[in-house]
Amino acid sequence: xxxxxxxxxxxxxxxxxxxxxxxxxxxxxxxxxxxxxxxxxxxxxxxxxxxxxxxxxxxxxxxxxxxxxxxxxxxxxxxxxxxxxxxxxxxxxxxxxxxxxxxxxxxxxxxxxxxxxxxxxxxxxxxxxxxxxxxxxxxxxxxxxxxxxxxxxxxxxxxxxxxxxxxxxxxxxxxxxxxxxxxxxxxxxxxxxxxxxxxxxxxxxxxxxxxxxxxxxxxxxxxxxxxxxxxxxxxxxxxxxxxxxxxxxxxxxxxxxxxxxxxxxxxxxxxxxxxxxxxxxxxxxxxxxxxxxxxxxxxxxxxxxxxxxxxxxxxxxxxxxxxxxxxxxxxxxxxxxxxxxxxxxxxxxxxxxxxxxxxxxxxxxxxxxxxxxxxxxxxxxxxxxxxxxxxxxxxxxxxxxxxxxxxxxxxx
Numbered sequence: 001x002x003x004x005x006x007x008x009x010x011x012x013x014x015x016x017x018x019x020x021x022x023x024x025x026x027x028x029x030x031x032x033x034x035x036x037x038x039x040x041x042x043x044x045x046x047x048x049x050x051x052x053x054x055x056x057x058x059x060x061x062x063x064x065x066x067x068x069x070x071x072x073x074x075x076x077x078x079x080x081x082x083x084x085x086x087x088x089x090x091x092x093x094x095x096x097x098x099x100x101x102x103x104x105x106x107x108x109x110x111x112x113x114x115x116x117x118x119x120x121x122x123x124x125x126x127x128x129x130x131x132x133x134x135x136x137x138x139x140x141x142x143x144x145x146x147x148x149x150x151x152x153x154x155x156x157x158x159x160x161x162x163x164x165x166x167x168x169x170x171x172x173x174x175x176x177x178x179x180x181x182x183x184x185x186x187x188x189x190x191x192x193x194x195x196x197x198x199x200x201x202x203x204x205x206x207x208x209x210x211x212x213x214x215x216x217x218x219x220x221x222x223x224x225x226x227x228x229x230x231x232x233x234x235x236x237x238x239x240x241x242x243x244x245x246x247x248x249x250x251x252x253x254x255x256x257x258x259x260x261x262x263x264x265x266x267x268x269x270x271x272x273x274x275x276x277x278x279x280x281x282x283x284x285x286x287x288x289x290x291x292x293x294x295x296x297x298x299x300x301x302x303x304x305x306x307x308x309x310x311x312x313x314x315x316x317x318x319x320x321x322x323x324x325x326x327x328x329x330x331x332x333x334x335x336x337x338x339x340x341x342x343x344x345x346x347x348x349x350x351x352x353x354x355x356x357x358x359x360x361x362x363x364x365x366x367x368x369x370x371x372x373x374x375x376x377x378x379x380x381x382x383x384x385x386x387x388x389x390x391x392x393x394x395x396x397x398x399x400x401x402x403x404x405x406x407x408x409x410x411x412x
Contacts, residue, residue: 004346004402006109009395015101016394019045019085020093029385030093034086034128034139035063035167040174042085046100046125047178053108055123057178061150062143063171065178067123069107071409076119077186079409080368081106081401083194084129084140084360091130092387094195094377098394100125102193106402117409119188126360127168133158134167135287136219136324141363144183189335189408190364193373193401195389197357199380207396209353209374210339214362216298216328220288221269222249222309226316228274228282243272243281245316252308253288257301264291264356293354295327329362335371335408342403348396357382373397373404 022042023032032038043065047057050067058066068078083099103123110117126144131137134156142148154165172180196202201209226242250267257265269287288305292298302322309320336352343350353374364370375397378388 001113002345002403003106003110003113003115003406004342004399006112007105007395007399007402008109009391011108012101012105012394012398013391015049015104016093016097019097019101023087025090025385027385029387030087030091031089032085032087032091033089033133034130035133035164035171039086040171043125043171043175046085046104047176049104050123053111055107058181059172059175059178060144060181060183061168062140062183063127063168064140064144065125066181067104067107069110069117069121071117071120073118074120077188078120078122079117079188079405080122080124080190080364081192081405082124082126083192084126086128086130086132088130088132088383090383090385092382092384094387094389095197095382096129096194098195098375098389098397099193102394102398102401103405105398106405109402110406115406117406118412119409121405121409129360134164138358138360138363139164141360145363145367146184147363147366150183187364187368190361190368190370191335191339191373191401191404191408192359192361192371193375193397194359195377195382195387196353196374197377197380197382200353201351201374201376202378202380204351206349206351207375207393208343208348208350208400210336210343210350211331211355211372211374212336212352213328213330214355214358215291215293216295217289217291217324217326217358218298218302218322219290219324220305221321221323222246222286222288223319224249224284224313224316225318226280226282226284229280231278231280234280239280240315241280242284242316245313245318246284246286248312249309249318250286252312253305256304256308257290260292260297262292263297263301265289291356293328326358326362329365331361331365331371332369335369338407339371339373339400339404342400342407345403346396346399348400350400373401
């Protein structure tokens with residue numbers, strides 16, 4: 001009997017709704033940003049569920065949370081499966097949380113089937129995937145894989161001035177008897193289940209997507225330094241208006257990114273100082289998020305963005321800082337074929353799909369064979385309290401994940 005036959009749809013749904021209570025918003029969404037007090041009881045709940053199943057909890061200096069099912073040979077590198085439990089400030093119930101709780105359901109199904117894998121399986125909840133509080137995101141998976149170094153992130157600060165190092169210490173201190181392990185232990189494979197955050201699977205009526213890869217991205221912060229002045233007395237030609245300089249830059253960058261048509265350009269952060277109606281703005285900080293599947297397109301636009309900022313800054317002064325560069329990745333063909341085969345065994349329709357959004361699986365791709373499973377979300381809406389997934393689709397994805405993880409963990 002396949003372990004996927006022991007996946008319990010109601011149990012998976014009930015756990016999703018239970019986890020959504022931590023950081024619950026009045027509009028039905030979730031505000032459980034990374035390393036906040038709302039995340040402490042959510043971690044405690046994950047640890048409690050794991051301990052009920054006989055799983056051993058571990059963490060590391062980045063507060064990545066692991067729940068380990070021992071295998072017949074505990075010396076072998078484990079199969080990792082999971083996602084993240086932090087959210088956007090106006091997030092939904094399923095982004096990230098589904099991947100962690102589908103992984104928990106997969107392990108429970110394996111246990112309920114009376115099976116023990118050849119190698120260990122570890123459920124993981126990566127720290128600060130979203131990057132809504134500490135930017136950029138993917139902090140936990142970056143540190144685990146060595147993409148970033150621990151010493152280089154400790155002084156990163158959120159909008160309130162809290163250091164990342166202090167926030168990590170606060171979260172780790174709240175864990176109940178969870179031992180720490182060093183970063184970067186060997187991993188046999190990583191499989192991440194996630195909601196699509198796009199409309200393609202729903203439109204096709206397909207419950208499972210076999211993710212082929214993730215498009216490349218570059219993220220920047222641009223700070224424009226001008227000079228505050230009186231709105232009524234300062235002559236236009238003498239002003240150093242940081243806002244007008246920033247607007248010129250953004251408009252030109254927007255025009256540059258119109259081709260090719262599938263380029264994604266977003267300016268989602270915009271801060272004006274002093275932000276007073278009768279004062280010429282002295283400083284502006286804004287973000288740039290650039291994405292495209294073709295690394296050559298991203299690289300070309302990177303050069304153009306730098307040219308535009310340099311050319312449009314006068315009479316102000318601008319500083320451009322790239323905070324993240326993630327090239328496009330293609331996932332391991334063996335993991336993709338394993339996912340497709342698991343879908344076939346379970347009678348679940350699937351199709352290949354490319355991820356337009358970034359995920360922790362991108363970072364794991366550099367250290368082990370990696371793959372992703374997508375399930376539909378209504379109208380493709382995500383990072384929004386209206387985010388919604390049908391229980392049947394979540395169930396189908398969990399069954400496929402269960403068989404995939406079992407096959408990978410029981411290989412000799």
